[in-house]
Amino acid sequence: MKQDQLVVESLSKRFYVGDREINALDKIDFKVKNGEFINLIGPSGCGKSTLLRCIAGFEKPTGGRVILNGQEISGPGVERMMVFQNFEQLFPWYTVQENIMFALKVTGRAVSRAERKEITGAYLKLVGLTGFADLYPHQLSGGMKQRVAIARALSVRPRILLMDEPFGSLDAMTRLTLQEELIRIWGETKVTILFVTHNIEEAIMLGDRIVVLDANPGRVKAIIANQLARPRSPEAKEFNLIWEQIHTLLGFKNPEQTKAEKNVTQLFGDERELSLLPHL
Amino acid sequence: MVKETRHLKKEKNKTLNQALFIVGALIGWELLARTGWFPPLLFPKMSEVFTQLIAEIVNGEILRRLAFSLYIILWGLGLAVLTSAVVTTVAMLSPLVSAWVQALMAIMHPLPGIAILPIIILWLGTGSRSIVAVIWFSSIWPLIANLHTGLRSVPTTQIEVGRNLGLKGIALVRSILIPGAFPYILTGLRVGWARAWQASVAAEMVFGASGGEGGLGWFIYKKRFFMEIPSVFGGMVIIILIGLLVERLCFEGVEVRTVRRWGMTSE
Numbered sequence: 196m197k198q199d200q201l202v203v204e205s206l207s208k209r210f211y212v213g214d215r216e217i218n219a220l221d222k223i224d225f226k227v228k229n230g231e232f233i234n235l236i237g238p239s240g241c242g243k244s245t246l247l248r249c250i251a252g253f254e255k256p257t258g259g260r261v262i263l264n265g266q267e268i269s270g271p272g273v274e275r276m277m278v279f280q281n282f283e284q285l286f287p288w289y290t291v292q293e294n295i296m297f298a299l300k301v302t303g304r305a306v307s308r309a310e311r312k313e314i315t316g317a318y319l320k321l322v323g324l325t326g327f328a329d330l331y332p333h334q335l336s337g338g339m340k341q342r343v344a345i346a347r348a349l350s351v352r353p354r355i356l357l358m359d360e361p362f363g364s365l366d367a368m369t370r371l372t373l374q375e376e377l378i379r380i381w382g383e384t385k386v387t388i389l390f391v392t393h394n395i396e397e398a399i400m401l402g403d404r405i406v407v408l409d410a411n412p413g414r415v416k417a418i419i420a421n422q423l424a425r426p427r428s429p430e431a432k433e434f435n436l437i438w439e440q441i442h443t444l445l446g447f448k449n450p451e452q453t454k455a456e457k458n459v460t461q462l463f464g465d466e467r468e469l470s471l472l473p474h475l
Numbered sequence: 476m477v478k479e480t481r482h483l484k485k486e487k488n489k490t491l492n493q494a495l496f497i498v499g500a501l502i503g504w505e506l507l508a509r510t511g512w513f514p515p516l517l518f519p520k521m522s523e524v525f526t527q528l529i530a531e532i533v534n535g536e537i538l539r540r541l542a543f544s545l546y547i548i549l550w551g552l553g554l555a556v557l558t559s560a561v562v563t564t565v566a567m568l569s570p571l572v573s574a575w576v577q578a579l580m581a582i583m584h585p586l587p588g589i590a591i592l593p594i595i596i597l598w599l600g601t602g603s604r605s606i607v608a609v610i611w612f613s614s615i616w617p618l619i620a621n622l623h624t625g626l627r628s629v630p631t632t633q634i635e636v637g638r639n640l641g642l643k644g645i646a647l648v649r650s651i652l653i654p655g656a657f658p659y660i661l662t663g664l665r666v667g668w669a670r671a672w673q674a675s676v677a678a679e680m681v682f683g684a685s686g687g688e689g690g691l692g693w694f695i696y697k698k699r700f701f702m703e704i705p706s707v708f709g710g711m712v713i714i715i716l717i718g719l720l721v722e723r724l725c726f727e728g729v730e731v732r733t734v735r736r737w738g739m740t741s742e
């Protein structure tokens with residue numbers, strides 16, 4: 196069988212807000228296999244973004260470690276590319292093409308300019324942005340910006356793609372399109388994906404497994420295997436079974452009532468983590 | 476496309492309008508001077524100002540003065556840019572120094588550069604060195620302030636993308652922080668340049684030139700001394716023209732090619 200590629204070993208992260216100690220992550224353990232698509236879900240403040248940032252190497256854990264292909268990680272690295280929620284992640288002074296070519300250049304992935312151009316073309320095609328190469332980021336819609344960010348991250352051939360609510364600021368329609376696109380891209384590139392979301396539907400639509408996190412202390416509450424056949428439909432009965440399972444795990448009491456609310460939040464689609472506490 | 480051409484047409488109309496206004500004002504001036512209501516010595520005709528200006532250009536005097544002014548300003552501004560780069564770098568590395576720089580900016584910002592001239596003369600004498608020092612002092616604060624704010628305004632996400640790609644230290648600064656801070660850097664240079672001009676003209680008017688060398692400020696001062704008023708106005712015209720030229724050709728040119736193309740302006 197496939198080997199464990201990423202191992203998160205009793206990872207902890209504590210920090211202080213004023214005098215209050217926040218146990219953002221408390222002894223998190225899980226493993227990711229090569230080529231897997233994992234979703235991390237949890238209430239606001241459960242430390243799911245912190246977890247991803249620790250794996251990316253942007254933040255140092257206070258305890259435990261992250262091992263990628265047998266090696267403990269100690270800082271940011273090009274084999275773990277992050278795609279952020281923030282639209283500002285593209286460099287505004289570069290065109291779409293230059294953004295990707297820059298990544299290829301500084302990582303030494305392609306030596307000659309011609310080669311960089313060729314690879315860039317291939318990745319723009321992968322995300323469906325052929326013909327937009329010479330536009331500047333400010334001329335793109337939010338969805339297109341996220342596509343470029345995905346193309347740029349993949350172009351340097353990371354072993355694992357870390358996605359921190361990449362579709363969290365998109366409208367519901369664009370979000371659905373990009374979810375489908377991401378599944379296709381994942382299929383074509385076979386890259387391992389770790390995807391943080393606070394949207395239950397999104398988690399069920401995408402991943403092979405769903406890691407459900409608890410807030411304060413941030414712990415793994417459950418890991419749900421999601422064997423639903425693709426393409427997945429929210430109308431399917433099994434979909435709803437998983438939905439209710441996660442919903443209960445996240446601590447919501449009344450599925451029917453919150454299901455109605457959930458549709459509203461999904462429509463607006465840009466609910467962000469404003470509070471460190473679970474809302475509700 | 477339609478919107479763009481309409482926008483262009485609007486801009487064109489505006490420029491034409493402004494040009495007409497300036498021509499009108501000049502003609503108004505000429506007519507007012509011709510009425511004889513004011514002493515011609517103090518309020519010369521515009522035509523006379525331009526004739527005199529052309530004469531000063533032909534005999535080379537005003538161009539020599541201009542060249543000297545630009546030379547001195549480039550020295551002062553160049554040193555100020557260098558100093559601000561060093562100071563900001565150190566401030567970025569140490570929060571302690573950053574606090575000092577902020578305190579220093581708050582203290583020095585309200586002080587016009589020209590105010591330090593008497594002390595500078597005592598320290599450095601009345602040569603061009605003193606003028607360079609005043610220019611340096613006048614332009615350094617807006618440069619530091621803008622560079623400092625600019626570097627801080629670069630989104631964390633962009634810096635993290637850079638780090639993700641393996642950039643750190645100087646490489647990170649050069650390829651991400653500087654372009655990211657560029658809108659502010661450009662503003663800093665603009666303000667610094669304007670301050671440098673003001674300082675150079677003002678300083679030369681206080682103690683003029685040493686050894687016959689001086690810039691446009693000295694030119695205006697000297698012409699007034701000999702009551703050659705049309706030349707005094709001529710000197711001002713040159714200062715205005717250089718200001719417009721640098722703004723239009725340098726700063727606007729750079730702005731259109733960079734900040735505006737990148738959509739990094741607030742409009």
